[in-house]
Amino acid sequence: MQHGEQHTSHGTHGPHAGHEQPPHGSGTGPRGGASWRTAAQATLHCLTGCAVGEVLGMVIGTAFGWGNAPTMVLAIVLAFFFGYALTLRGILRAGVGLRTAFGVALAADTLSIAVMELIDNGVIVLWPGAMDAQLSDALFWGALAASLALAFVVTTPVNRWMIGRGKGHAVVHQYHH
Numbered sequence: 001m002q003h004g005e006q007h008t009s010h011g012t013h014g015p016h017a018g019h020e021q022p023p024h025g026s027g028t029g030p031r032g033g034a035s036w037r038t039a040a041q042a043t044l045h046c047l048t049g050c051a052v053g054e055v056l057g058m059v060i061g062t063a064f065g066w067g068n069a070p071t072m073v074l075a076i077v078l079a080f081f082f083g084y085a086l087t088l089r090g091i092l093r094a095g096v097g098l099r100t101a102f103g104v105a106l107a108a109d110t111l112s113i114a115v116m117e118l119i120d121n122g123v124i125v126l127w128p129g130a131m132d133a134q135l136s137d138a139l140f141w142g143a144l145a146a147s148l149a150l151a152f153v154v155t156t157p158v159n160r161w162m163i164g165r166g167k168g169h170a171v172v173h174q175y176h177h
Contacts, residue, residue, distance in 0.1 A: 039160030046112045046159070047152050049086045053079030054120065054144065059135060068131050072124075076117050083113040107167070115158050116151040123147035 057078045061071025084105045091101040124130045124147050133140035 034160045034163035036156070036160060038163055039156050042159045042163060043112065043116075043152055043156040045086060046083055046109060046116060046155065047148060049081075049083030049109075050079040050113060050116050050120065050151070051148055053077070053082040054148075056082075058140075058144075062135055072121060076121065079117055079120075080113050083109050111162065112155055112159055116155045119151040119154045120147045123150055 057075025087105040130143035
């Protein structure tokens, strides 16, 4: 490439040649940034998988009488598992092969889930008494709800930034028809 030329992976020709185009349906706004609505939807999708994994991990850890650390590790692993699984389900429905779908899910969700889990578990660890609360305690459910809400608020701008750059859930939207 010569100085001043830009590479485009979308094969654009004509008056807009050389300018990156966001993927069709990526939810990008008029200036190329992602809309807050699209970012919130992507974050809510991620939050759903994280919440399912978190609660299931806590239930399993409690049922087996595990301590806080192994229960939290299981909850985090399951949050990633269910977060990826929800994305995989949609991509596989679009007819994409498992290997490609798995790669797309990893690329789309890893940063989002990681930020969400960092915030969520950080709140639980720092909230007085939350680590020792039982499933039957209002404190358990209140702290979990508050931590997931805060994780949503913090992760939505991360997803907006990623989608606006053609990453994260913008990649997933390429496979939706």
